[in-house]
Amino acid sequence: MNSNDHVTDLLISCPENPGVISAVTNFLADHHANIVQFDQNTTDPSAGMLFMRISFELKDSRVSYDQVEADLAALASDYGMYWELNPKKTRKRMAIFVSKEGHCLTELLLRWQSGEIPVEIPMVISNHDDLRHEAERYGIPYYHIPVTSETKVQAEEKALNLMEGKVDFIALARYMQILTPEFVAHYPNQIINIHHSFLPAFTGANPYVKAFNRGVKLIGATAHYVTNDLDEGPIIEQDVQRVNHRSTADDLKISGRHVEKQVLATAVSWHVDNKVLVHGNKTVLFV
Amino acid sequence: MNSNDHVTDLLISCPENPGVISAVTNFLADHHANIVQFDQNTTDPSAGMLFMRISFELKDSRVSYDQVEADLAALASDYGMYWELNPKKTRKRMAIFVSKEGHCLTELLLRWQSGEIPVEIPMVISNHDDLRHEAERYGIPYYHIPVTSETKVQAEEKALNLMEGKVDFIALARYMQILTPEFVAHYPNQIINIHHSFLPAFTGANPYVKAFNRGVKLIGATAHYVTNDLDEGPIIEQDVQRVNHRSTADDLKISGRHVEKQVLATAVSWHVDNKVLVHGNKTVLFV
Amino acid sequence: MNSNDHVTDLLISCPENPGVISAVTNFLADHHANIVQFDQNTTDPSAGMLFMRISFELKDSRVSYDQVEADLAALASDYGMYWELNPKKTRKRMAIFVSKEGHCLTELLLRWQSGEIPVEIPMVISNHDDLRHEAERYGIPYYHIPVTSETKVQAEEKALNLMEGKVDFIALARYMQILTPEFVAHYPNQIINIHHSFLPAFTGANPYVKAFNRGVKLIGATAHYVTNDLDEGPIIEQDVQRVNHRSTADDLKISGRHVEKQVLATAVSWHVDNKVLVHGNKTVLFV
Amino acid sequence: MNSNDHVTDLLISCPENPGVISAVTNFLADHHANIVQFDQNTTDPSAGMLFMRISFELKDSRVSYDQVEADLAALASDYGMYWELNPKKTRKRMAIFVSKEGHCLTELLLRWQSGEIPVEIPMVISNHDDLRHEAERYGIPYYHIPVTSETKVQAEEKALNLMEGKVDFIALARYMQILTPEFVAHYPNQIINIHHSFLPAFTGANPYVKAFNRGVKLIGATAHYVTNDLDEGPIIEQDVQRVNHRSTADDLKISGRHVEKQVLATAVSWHVDNKVLVHGNKTVLFV
DSSP: OOGGGGEEEEEEEEEOOTTHHHHHHHHHHHTTEEEEEEEEEESOTTTOEEEEEEEEEEOOTTSOHHHHHHHHHHHHHHHTOEEEEEETTSOEEEEEEEOSOOHHHHHHHHHHHTTSSOEEEEEEEESSSTTHHHHHTTTOOEEEOOOOTTTHHHHHHHHHHHHTTTOSEEEESSOOSOOOHHHHHHSTTOEEEEESSSTTTTOSSOHHHHHHHHTOSEEEEEEEEOOSSTTOSOEEEEEEEEOOTTOOHHHHHHHHHHHHHHHHHHHHHHHHTTOEEEETTEEEEOO | OOGGGGEEEEEEEEEOOTTHHHHHHHHHHHTTEEEEEEEEEESOTTTOEEEEEEEEEEOOTTSOHHHHHHHHHHHHHHHTOEEEEEETTSOEEEEEEEOSOOHHHHHHHHHHHTTSSOEEEEEEEESSSTTHHHHHTTTOOEEEOOOOTTTHHHHHHHHHHHHTTTOSEEEESSOOSOOOHHHHHHSTTOEEEEESSSTTTTOSSOHHHHHHHHTOSEEEEEEEEOOSSTTOSOEEEEEEEEOOTTOOHHHHHHHHHHHHHHHHHHHHHHHHTTOEEEETTEEEEOO | OOGGGGEEEEEEEEEOOTTHHHHHHHHHHHTTEEEEEEEEEESOTTTOEEEEEEEEEEOOTTSOHHHHHHHHHHHHHHHTOEEEEEETTSOEEEEEEEOSOOHHHHHHHHHHHTTSSOEEEEEEEESSSTTHHHHHTTTOOEEEOOOOTTTHHHHHHHHHHHHTTTOSEEEESSOOSOOOHHHHHHSTTOEEEEESSSTTTTOSSOHHHHHHHHTOSEEEEEEEEOOSSTTOSOEEEEEEEEOOTTOOHHHHHHHHHHHHHHHHHHHHHHHHTTOEEEETTEEEEOO | OOGGGGEEEEEEEEEOOTTHHHHHHHHHHHTTEEEEEEEEEESOTTTOEEEEEEEEEEOOTTSOHHHHHHHHHHHHHHHTOEEEEEETTSOEEEEEEEOSOOHHHHHHHHHHHTTSSOEEEEEEEESSSTTHHHHHTTTOOEEEOOOOTTTHHHHHHHHHHHHTTTOSEEEESSOOSOOOHHHHHHSTTOEEEEESSSTTTTOSSOHHHHHHHHTOSEEEEEEEEOOSSTTOSOEEEEEEEEOOTTOOHHHHHHHHHHHHHHHHHHHHHHHHTTOEEEETTEEEEOO
């Protein structure tokens, strides 16, 4: 058992209210919870939103986790809180969607295998069969669900059925299909995409060709939650890498892979570690 | 009056104790303080140290700042807390020590003038007269106190006398004299030095020549609190810049200036904003 | 006299041609020129463009600089070369255009004063009077030329007259007026602008507000040559800085200043050092 | 056949000499070689060293590669040149040495598999058997050669025998044994090590523990050629990553892996692409 397995992460967002922080800390003290880490942030002290991430340990056998959860629901109701209670011993379950390029998939699998990202991966889903071997050699089931414009709805239904009850969130690891609003609605703020540019520059297809044509001196990658506006969802993480005039569009693509895989893996890691809260079209990061 | 001028920053470090966080939040609630930002960190939940930075507003006329301060002293005593209470409306007072190179001095003066670093600068002290004009054109008194190995003690006493009651902390903005332990003892964890290398690489004199001779591909700068071990005090901030084989030792020095001035200004800015707690030979940063 | 003052920088771009490199090196050998640095690049060996930057010294009194220049014109004609011959001892002359924000102006003046950018600055021109003192304390003439939409053409004519015969290129150091095509035509690829975003993200006005609203995790700055397409000219240099969800739009603006001033100063420095060749809408950098 | 397979990279270092550049370009013109890329650098024009990297194509059937090589030897003799002629169609052959940690090995294998690093990998050698499966699933022979202080010489001899005639250079991908001078002498400037710190900080064992104890704000990795002075060989590439006070020594180690694998893979890539010249204890990089 990992030393963190006693810890539960509590995420809260609610309207600003002078009493809310002591209400929460008293609630935890009353339940004999030991606070390991407490981060809080307020957009505007007079009329804004308040965000909290609290990691705590329940060390007293008189209080059960279920009791905390039930009592928290009552507290949350009083203060109009959005909340999540995530015990670390319950691993999140991530489906990975891929198409033909495997570098992001492999990076996620490597960090999963080494324990760096403590997640379960019940399945990899792809619209191509190319990366089957890569998933299966890590012992992970691979489902090939072809997608055409005519079959997209059925293909998504098939994926939803496969994931039902088995998947908490999805990493789009260079999955080259646009998801329908119906699909996205099943996993609100639970689908992480990697876009191969520094958004909002170069939205849409072929960002490296566009970057090459524009003559930029840095290329980037952006991990964001998927919404129904293409490439417009809340940004979780971005990074860049220097390129130069000698780089061809293909060179940019190759350099870009390394930024993409790092940025996606970082975003997934924060999501798994309950360090991301979505507020409107932005993320609050407790990192 | 700045919108932040109602805010007070409370810094606390103390041994880990399950009740301490709710004790502090209740203390603030009881004093009608509205918490704007709360950051906390624990080195080890079972037997470690606990660090907190809390920004709060006193908006209720029934409670005075002095009352909070007095009551906090009692609370701190119960829990063995180190604490600082820093009302933002009281600007910290910084003396700047320089020798002959002015780039760090100028950066600090520019950020002070633009309001980016909300600090008072009652004086600049130098062992040379070269930068007098630079300080005086910002209206800041400049004191030239020559230093030789024979006169170092007297020179430091003269500086201490000038600063007495007027200075809260010191920025060594490329001050090329080593301070005596007696001098340092007057400003514990209140003297910020900029070392022109990525410590612990290249301690001591002429780091750019050493970096050139070693053929490094990145040069750096390190801002740290001064202790009695040369270049060994708690690091506040570090950054690096890429160089190449075409760079001469002089080129490294010139490139290095830009890193130095940014790193020192960032460290000073965090210190002024009460975002740094020292623990042993390390810093805890609330940034 | 600086040790580099014997050196001349030759920049060439021409259609790819197997014989051109040895034609150039023989030309230089025949003129008793000692090559100090030679960089060359080809977009496509079979049908592309060829770019060269050659730094050489004329050490033989039998050959004059004027002779080299005259003979080079003949060679260039044979090969269809665009070329520039820039003796380092002849400093380039830069006009700086500013509006109200002084951080980029000051950075350029500081690097000029320290000798880091070996340039002459015959004048600062502004549509406001705010930064007069800043220019004049470095001894540089400051011309206040107000601009309204009605007077833009006259204002630009006034500036052109002031610069005539005195200015080789222009740095727009946060100059908040859009230049007319007529003005730009006087200084083709000789006007360097700093845009306060990572282009092509956030073109146009108020990029920091846009960046704040989009929730980006890095902000950037872009130095580019000015063309008649707003924010679309050839990019010389870009860089970014990490920000977080605690940053307000004003914080982004303040952080952004430090990136802006570094990126503009770097671009100006490369331009002055003859390290930039424009090809179409891109730059070739010999750095 | 790759489009680059017609290209040959010529690396030269020699004492500065006014005639040498045109001698080389004429030599190439006389052999009907088309120069694709030409980079040159001089440490000191009057008495320094001159470094060149020239990529050229032989497109004329009248001249053979062997003829170029033979004639070049004569030219080199006249000018005291060190030179290497590397036709790209002849892949370099790299042995990878590992111990128990596989992240650097995997990164090299992935970039080899995708064609990003055009190299041959005839074998992986390890003092442990742990990573056998990782090498073999890419179809690469894995040799387990245990090493103790008593058997080190025999173990190295065994490795040398295995590599004889099959290996051009070695990547130490977290190989935790110190090589003897006798072994190093077989591959001068042909053994690339990844050290898990920003050298010269934290030489020797356990750099992450040392970095943790020193409280640094950035951790780094350094790829360098192996010499007989531990961690003192010519540096090829370095990079860093930001860490914070919340990071444990184990967190630093995990973060460090990503920097290590990128830095080693970059250094190997440059070595394979003939972009590195060693001069004394430094590298000249044509990147």
